[in-house]
Amino acid sequence: MISIEQLSKVYQTKDRKIIGVDDVTMSVEQGEIFGIVGYSGAGKSSLLRCMNILERPTSGKVVLDGTDLLSLSPKELRTARQSIGMIFQGFHLAMSKTVLENVAFALKASKVGRVERRRRALELLDLVGLSDKADQYPAQLSGGQKQRVSIARSLANDPKVLLCDEATSALDPNTTQSILKLLKKINRELGLTIVLITHEMEVVKEICDRCAVMEEGRIVEEGETYHMFAHPQNDLTKRFIQTVLDFNLPKELLEKSKGTIVHMKFTGELAGESIVSDLLKNYEVSGNILHGKVDYIQNKALGTFVIELTGEDAEVQRAIEHVRQKVEVEVLPHDGSVHHSVAGAE
Numbered sequence: 001m002i003s004i005e006q007l008s009k010v011y012q013t014k015d016r017k018i019i020g021v022d023d024v025t026m027s028v029e030q031g032e033i034f035g036i037v038g039y040s041g042a043g044k045s046s047l048l049r050c051m052n053i054l055e056r057p058t059s060g061k062v063v064l065d066g067t068d069l070l071s072l073s074p075k076e077l078r079t080a081r082q083s084i085g086m087i088f089q090g091f092h093l094a095m096s097k098t099v100l101e102n103v104a105f106a107l108k109a110s111k112v113g114r115v116e117r118r119r120r121a122l123e124l125l126d127l128v129g130l131s132d133k134a135d136q137y138p139a140q141l142s143g144g145q146k147q148r149v150s151i152a153r154s155l156a157n158d159p160k161v162l163l164c165d166e167a168t169s170a171l172d173p174n175t176t177q178s179i180l181k182l183l184k185k186i187n188r189e190l191g192l193t194i195v196l197i198t199h200e201m202e203v204v205k206e207i208c209d210r211c212a213v214m215e216e217g218r219i220v221e222e223g224e225t226y227h228m229f230a231h232p233q234n235d236l237t238k239r240f241i242q243t244v245l246d247f248n249l250p251k252e253l254l255e256k257s258k259g260t261i262v263h264m265k266f267t268g269e270l271a272g273e274s275i276v277s278d279l280l281k282n283y284e285v286s287g288n289i290l291h292g293k294v295d296y297i298q299n300k301a302l303g304t305f306v307i308e309l310t311g312e313d314a315e316v317q318r319a320i321e322h323v324r325q326k327v328e329v330e331v332l333p334h335d336g337s338v339h340h341s342v343a344g345a346e
């Protein structure tokens with residue numbers, strides 16, 4: 001659907017060159033939701049803006065549905081851009097126009113008549129759940145409602161792909177959830193391909209089929225979202241994932257503990273409880289569960305258990321080795337520092 005080939009974007013300021021995007025090659029498939037995550041300055045916006053040539057790449061290619069966008073004339077590019085919708089953190093609505101006019105205005109460039117524009121705009125407002133706000137002005141709306149208007153507007157020309165530039169970053173957690181649900185709905189119902197950039201791994205966890213992690217203009221890791229959460233490779237990816245899957249055990253509890261504290265990670269179909277009960281039945285150790293949580297990513301379970309094992313040292317080690325055959329295991333230190341570089345079975 002979109003393929004980016006060896007794309008670089010270098011900004012020339014008065015006294016130096018700044019590399020925004022550094023030799024990125026990636027592709028987004030038809031119908032998927034693809035997330036690009038990274039800290040501020042990683043190059044996410046630059047990359048996203050290169051996808052619709054809002055920013056002209058310094059080198060490389062952007063191919064949309066077989067068309068090399070950089071080879072188009074300005075007029076051809078304007079037409080091609082109609083198949084790429086975009087929404088922004090700051091909504092970018094026309095404040096002097098009503099909600100309906102904001103959406104209908106996007107159809108101005110098409111050859112559709114006024115009545116048809118109004119009909120289509122109302123239909124889109126219905127899709128985003130804002131039919132009752134058609135005659136209000138953006139200033140009368142909440143942030144979430146403004147983002148719904150901008151989503152409706154972005155869909156006016158039946159785009160093939162929607163680019164989302166930190167679309168939920170200005171919203172509270174509940175509103176973020178409702179906007180993410182809406183994006184998922186239009187992805188599933190309209191088959192719309194979505195590329196989003198975010199600094200929140202939670203957003204990736206909620207809706208992305210695949211994702212990429214960016215740092216200093218480069219993609220440092222890319223893959224299917226569940227796999228990325230279950231088996232992160234890069235340190236930066238691990239840090240992002242911790243922001244979602246982290247657990248905090250009280251320092252005092254760890255310091256006081258006389259046993260061995262074991263962190264286990266369960267992926268896919270493995271049921272954590274049965275492995276734990278198996279362990280307690282077959283080894284002369286006792287266990288005290290300190291933490292247990294199952295996250296669902298792309299409808300697949302990813303479980304975390306922390307258990308304190310006590311017993312003879314050698315028996316505890318045997319028990320740990322046994323579990324290590326089945327799941328990822330890490331023994332946590334007692335000083336309260338929790339590491340997440342879990343090693344063990346795949």
Ligand SMILES: Nc1ncnc2c1ncn2[C@@H]1O[C@H](COP(=O)(O)OP(=O)(O)OP(=O)(O)O)[C@@H](O)[C@H]1O
Nearest residue numbers: 011018019020038039040041042043044045046047
């Ligand atoms: N117009 C510009 N002129 C000069 N440098 C720029 C320009 N736009 C971006 N940069 C630089 O390119 C690098 C990548 O910026 P970019 O905005 O793409 O990152 P980002 O990951 O989207 O960060 P943020 O989330 O803060 O927007 C940064 O070093 C930034 O300062």
